[in-house]
Each structure stands twice: as structure tokens, then as C-alpha cells.
Amino acid sequence: MFLQTQTSQNIENYTSALKAIGAFSNLFSSSDKPFIQYRVAENAFCKAFGADNLARADVAYDAIINGCGVGIKTFVLSGSSKIEKVAEFNSRSSELRMLKGLDLANKLADFRNERIEFADRLYNTQNRVYHIIGRDKLLIKVFETSYDLIDKNSIEILEETKSSLKFKDALNEYNFNFSKSVLMKRFVIPQECIEINVEILEEPINVLLNLAQPSLNKQIDAAKVKLQNAIGLLTQEELIPFVDYVILPLYSPEAKKKLKEPIVPIKSQLNQWNAGGRKRDPGEVYISIPSKIRNNAPDFFPEKDVIFNLKIPNGKVLSAKVCQDGSKALMTNPNKAMADWMLRDVLMLNENEVLTYDKLRKIGYDSVKITKSTEHDYFIDFTKLDEYESFIEKISEAQDGQFKLFL
Known part of the structure; x- marks a missing residue:
């Protein structure tokens, strides 16, 4: 498991941060069980262990570190186990509604496994683990459990009702909610875990006000610094579409x-290599930048043919630029670098194999998110089905200056 590979100092820094964050639970809840928002949990984990935070991406993992995909979950403990959401299939609900029993369980396994394996290809992960922050009365329990594919060969139906399907495989128990298209997994709480006693502050606002006051002395004691660092984890990066x-x-x-086929153009964009007129390299591809994007974000990309860095999920940095008339295409240099990564490594297409929308639908992703870090540094991540359409709907809100997205 991941924690077994970490130094005692890293673990101490992590548990100290969780303890401090939990102390401020009364800002959000009156419960005696510490409140830790899931994004804060992810931030604390990544800061303590130096992991890459995947908050900007919609993938199976929340963090990546040393080739290990980490699913970070925080929930209130009750008894010896807890059923928690692990996947959502809203975009595939029409397919799932037509199935029942073992057929439904097998299809859920296909969707779930493909999502995990897609993330493995995307980030070149060799291992995966669930990292759990369980919250009990004045106590936080940290433990890890395996992050498994669903074993289709051992699926057994436990119960099927009008609202849900319960099934298990050789390793885990699952529950699928029909109305929400949500797959849940039973997490068993182990006997051995890291226990963190938490003192919840009665008046956390007063403590925050005190910390906000300028110090009379230039020297701030170590405890106060730790507390301020932990409070910093409560903030979330705000990105504007x-x-x-x-x-x-x-x-x-x-x-x-x-609904007019082909939805993915056969002779342009990621199938540009298939266009006529001349002999083309199998790696000749580009990503289209639609006019709605160019018109509403005219200064997002550098000017035409200006080189910038494009960091892909596995950590490699590609040389990229916008090109063609009207700056309507995103390409890499060499051109085949994008094809090698996106078409070969991630989508697993052979050379001269046409990309279809059915392929994108199967993996559950049909667009990419480009995030701007600096004028010359950008990130690219896959985004779920129909995300582009949802994004375009935000144009009017963005123009009004009202819309801000919290990650």
C-alpha cells in the first residue's frame, strides 16, 4: 500500500494537517465527527506527499504519485463498513436502463473497468489504491484498501429491486442505484489504521480572526505556522471558463x-491522416478549435504558429501551436507526438485505424480540457461525454461576468 512507502515525517505532516483541518469543523457542521471536504482532503494528501493533484481532470484517480493512481475518499464511519459512491454513469444511463440482473452487472463492470484502465493508460500507472479518511466521533481514521477492477468471471447477484442492483465479485461488493446511475462500493474498515484524535474548536471564527491579525512580533511560533498552512488547504483554486x-x-x-454520422470527421481533425490529395503520415492529426471557442476566448491561446508547452497527463511536455486559417487547429511539433500519445497510447488505435465516436463513447470521454498556467504553459486533460456542450452553455454567464467554476 502507498502509506507503507512513505517516511514517518511525511505521514506526521499529513496527520497534523488533517488534525488542524478537523479542528475547524464547526465552521461547516455542528457534528462531533470532524468535517473534511473532499477537495480539502485531496489538497492535504497531495501537499504532504508531493503527489500530482488531478482536480482539474475528470478521471478515475484523484492523485498520481510514482506511478500509483490514488482514489481519495472521505466519509463518516458507521459500523465495520460503509457503502460509498465510486462511479457515475449518467451519460450511459440509456444503455443501462435496458438491462437487468447479470447482464446489467456485466455492463457496469465493462464501464467501470474501462474507466480505470483508461486512467492507467493516460497516466502510465502501474499500481492503484484507495486512500480513505474516515471520520468518527472526535476521531479521524486513515487507511487504505485495494482499488480493484471488477472481476466479471466471479460476479454474483445478491439482490435486485425496482431501485437498485446489489452484486459482488471475488473481492468486493457493489450497489447500483438506477435513478442516479451511481455505482457504489462497500469499503471495509480494517482493524489497523492511523488514528488521529481531533479537538474541534468551539469558536473557530475567533481563531481565524486572531490569525488574520498582524503579528506584533516578526517571529511566529511553529504551531501557528502549521495551523496557518492547514487553513490554507481550505482554499480552492478558482478557474474562470x-x-x-x-x-x-x-x-x-x-x-x-x-446525430449525423460520422460524428468524428473521417478525413480531418484526429483523422486528418486519412484525407486525400497527397500521401500523409499516420500521425498527421490536429484538434479543432471551434469558432465559439475562438470568438469567446480570443486571447486564450498564443498567436498563430507561436510555440507553447502542452503538458499531457503522464507528465511529458509536448511542443504545440495553433495553426491553419483563423487559428482553428491545435497541433504538436512533431505532429505525430499528439497521435502517438492520444491515438496510440490512450485510445489504443492502430496506425491507419479511423477514430469513431463509438470509440469515444465507449471510454466515456469525447473532449479535452485545456488549462492555461502561464502564457507559454498549458495542460491538456480528457473530459467526460457532453462536457463541451455544457461548457458552451456557460458563454452567456461568462459574458455577464457572473460565472466562476470551483475545482
Whole structure:
């Protein structure tokens, strides 16, 4: 497990942060069980262990460190186990509604496993683990459990009702809620875990006000510094659509809207290599930048043909630029670098194999999110089905200056 590979100092820093964050629970809840918001849990984990935070991406993992994919969950403990959400299949609900019993369980296994394996390919992970922050009365329990694929060969139906399907495989128990299209997994609480006693502050606002006061002395004691660092984890990065990030479709939005095949153009975009007129390299591809993006985010990308860095999820940095008339295409240099990563490594297409929308639908992702870090540094991440359409709906809100997205 991951924690077994960490130094005692890293673990102490982590538990100290959780203890301090839990102390401020009365800011959000009157319960005697510490409150730790899930994004704060992810921030604390990544800061303590130096992991890459995947908050900007919609993938199976919350963090990546040393080739290990980490799913970070925080929930209130009750008894010896707890059923918690592990996946949501809203975009696939129409397919799932047609199935029952073992057929439904097998299809859920396909969707769940493909999502995990897609993340493994995306981030080049060799291991995976669930990292749990369980909250009990004035106590936090930290433990880890395996992050398994669903074993289709050992699936057994436990119960099926009008509202849910319960099933298990050789390793885990699952519960699928029909109305919410949510898959849940039973997490068993182990006997051995890290226990953190938490003293919940009665008046946390007063403590915050005190910390906000300028210090009379230039020297601040170590305990206060630790507390301030922990409070810093309560803040979340605020990204503004069309300014800090854009969503680009890997298909034709018009064709998708009209349900007109091919939804992914056969001879352009990621299938540009298939265009006629001349002999083309199998790696000749680009991602389209639709006019709605160019018109509403005219200064998001550098000017045409200006090179910038594009960091892909596995940590590698590609050389990229916008090109073509009207700066309507995103390409890499060499051009095949994008094809090697996206088409070969992630989507697992062979050379000269056409990308179809069915392929994108199967993996559950049909667009990419480009996040701007500096004028010359950008990130690219896959985003779930229909995310581009949802993003475009925000144009009017963004123009009114009212919309801000919290990650």
C-alpha cells in the first residue's frame, strides 16, 4: 500500500494537517465527527506527499504519485463498513436502463473497468489504491484498501429491486442505484489504521480572526505556522471558463447535435491522416478549435504558429501551436507526438485505424480540457461525454461576468 512507502515525517505532516483541518469543523457542521471536504482532503494528501493533484481532470484517480493512481475518499464511519459512491454513469444511463440482473452487472463492470484502465493508460500507472479518511466521533481514521477492477468471471447477484442492483465479485461488493446511475462500493474498515484524535474548536471564527491579525512580533511560533498552512488547504483554486480553461471537442459538434454520422470527421481533425490529395503520415492529426471557442476566448491561446508547452497527463511536455486559417487547429511539433500519445497510447488505435465516436463513447470521454498556467504553459486533460456542450452553455454567464467554476 502507498502509506507503507512513505517516511514517518511525511505521514506526521499529513496527520497534523488533517488534525488542524478537523479542528475547524464547526465552521461547516455542528457534528462531533470532524468535517473534511473532499477537495480539502485531496489538497492535504497531495501537499504532504508531493503527489500530482488531478482536480482539474475528470478521471478515475484523484492523485498520481510514482506511478500509483490514488482514489481519495472521505466519509463518516458507521459500523465495520460503509457503502460509498465510486462511479457515475449518467451519460450511459440509456444503455443501462435496458438491462437487468447479470447482464446489467456485466455492463457496469465493462464501464467501470474501462474507466480505470483508461486512467492507467493516460497516466502510465502501474499500481492503484484507495486512500480513505474516515471520520468518527472526535476521531479521524486513515487507511487504505485495494482499488480493484471488477472481476466479471466471479460476479454474483445478491439482490435486485425496482431501485437498485446489489452484486459482488471475488473481492468486493457493489450497489447500483438506477435513478442516479451511481455505482457504489462497500469499503471495509480494517482493524489497523492511523488514528488521529481531533479537538474541534468551539469558536473557530475567533481563531481565524486572531490569525488574520498582524503579528506584533516578526517571529511566529511553529504551531501557528502549521495551523496557518492547514487553513490554507481550505482554499480552492478558482478557474474562470474562457479565461483559465477551454473545452475542445474531439468530434464535430454540429454532426453530434444532428446525430449525423460520422460524428468524428473521417478525413480531418484526429483523422486528418486519412484525407486525400497527397500521401500523409499516420500521425498527421490536429484538434479543432471551434469558432465559439475562438470568438469567446480570443486571447486564450498564443498567436498563430507561436510555440507553447502542452503538458499531457503522464507528465511529458509536448511542443504545440495553433495553426491553419483563423487559428482553428491545435497541433504538436512533431505532429505525430499528439497521435502517438492520444491515438496510440490512450485510445489504443492502430496506425491507419479511423477514430469513431463509438470509440469515444465507449471510454466515456469525447473532449479535452485545456488549462492555461502561464502564457507559454498549458495542460491538456480528457473530459467526460457532453462536457463541451455544457461548457458552451456557460458563454452567456461568462459574458455577464457572473460565472466562476470551483475545482
